[in-house]
Amino acid sequence: MCNDCGCGLPGEKPAGVGAHHSEPAHEHGHGHEHEHDHEHGPGHHHGHDHSHPHRHPHTHAEAHAEPGHDAAPPAENEARRTVEVRRAILEKNERLAERNRGFFRARGLLVLNFLSSPGSGKTTFIRESVRRLEPDLKAGVIVGDLATDNDARRLRESGAPVVQVTTGTVCHLEAEMVGRAVQQLDLRDRNVLIIENVGNLVCPASYDLGEDLRVVLLSVTEGEDKPLKYPPMFQSADVVIISKIDLAAACGYDRAAALANLRRVSPRARIFETSAQTGEGMDAWREFLCEQQRARRTLGPLG
């Protein structure tokens, strides 16, 4: 399950959801408009008034302090003790991501994790990239979606081996899913692995899959301020692909504003302006990947 949005709860309709909510268990894309502080630590004001109600009754011990319940009443806390833990919550995913990374490195694979909102053109961009990388770079593709293998079918048109991961209710790929999918992929003559993550600009940012480069797509149709609205995703990008630039004029795309916003949020990311339809910018992207692949080869296996 996702630490960010709570998706992928066991069962189709988790107990406690239907009873307390008239809305779905989570909404993707609700973003980070509010960060809330729980009244500790000075200076965390985000201009948001914390009057939101707690919509579920199970969070607070007080709710269970009725007679007959076995939780200790607040007045008798002597038996309680504090255990310091200080461990990363995603430790398991990080461990598995490192394992993936070792496996990829040992095979000399350059691994790309593609992230973006749904509809920004990941699948078409990947299909065209794979075609243009031949014969120097030979890619295998893992594609994640909640349901259907439509993207896998589209990606197979490129001639590359493709494995579809259907995540069910989970809104992102995890290192473990990639580790399993890669076993089903014939990588013998491959030197690039492309992972198309689930279309979502929030949660996948938190999950390392063992990739070398995180590639975030931003299409010109999405609005120049998207990087400002979803900073964690763009902050984590090694590469930003501005896609669909053939549509720039039609949708009144403000290039200067988009680049300024990207430089603000992702100052270290390499930016490529591309159109998978017309091929514009695809050569520069191809050269960049060839360079990166050469760098991996000389790096050798980890450890």
Next chain:
Amino acid sequence: MQSALGLALKQTREAGGGRVHVIRLRIGVLSGVVPDALEFAFGALAPGTPAEGARLVIESVPARFWCEACAREFQSEDLLAECPDCHRASGELRAGREMELASLEID
């Protein structure tokens, strides 16, 4: 939240504890985690476990950035950080992406 709860229950067992009363998490403002969503997920997952009824305390960790040009660290409450001296955008994030189980109160 499932991994946070799993880790909390494991740590409680290892410490010889029975029930979990308080779970303290440290969540960086740039971690991508929405605290509301964590609380909701906790409410759905905790019942039936030793953490049922526990209180979830989420400490927000502000983002700290390093400015290369000025060789200084600065804190930002804004997710889009600019060095207060030279007003350049910072590339190096030093804190703010944590997702950590800080401590537990158990008996």
